[in-house]
Amino acid sequence: MVRELAPRREYFSKPLPEFTSAYRADLDRLGATWLAARLQEIAEAEMEHRLVLLCFEDLMDPAQWCHRRIFAKWWKDVTGDEVRELGPLADRYEQGTLM
Numbered sequence: 001m002v003r004e005l006a007p008r009r010e011y012f013s014k015p016l017p018e019f020t021s022a023y024r025a026d027l028d029r030l031g032a033t034w035l036a037a038r039l040q041e042i043a044e045a046e047m048e049h050r051l052v053l054l055c056f057e058d059l060m061d062p063a064q065w066c067h068r069r070i071f072a073k074w075w076k077d078v079t080g081d082e083v084r085e086l087g088p089l090a091d092r093y094e095q096g097t098l099m
Contacts, residue, residue: 002038004030005053007067016065023067024074032078052086 007023014022027035043049057066072083 002035002042004038005035005067005071019067020070023070027071027074027078032075035075036079053083 004026007019007026011019011022039051043051053068053071055066055068057064069085072085075081075083
């Protein structure tokens with residue numbers, strides 16, 4: 001787990017543009033080099049080269065957004081590397097619930 005990738009709690013009360021700006025500033029402070037090293041540590045510890053970033057928002061709904069996609073955009077802007085979105089595994093996708 002990379003707790004540093006989690007946005008601060010107070011960001012969630014902000015409108016999306018302010019949330020995005022504040023979260024991206026946090027990512028800038030951490031830096032892509034540090035984050036890449038941290039993700040590499042996790043991959044090596046788990047003996048797995050593929051990592052997945054998770055959230056619970058239903059991104060099939062265009063009105064929804066999540067910090068994971070903001071991170072993906074930041075990562076592409078900074079490194080040029082794409083963070084792919086995993087799509088639904090079935091034709092009849094249904095958003096699950098946490099509980």
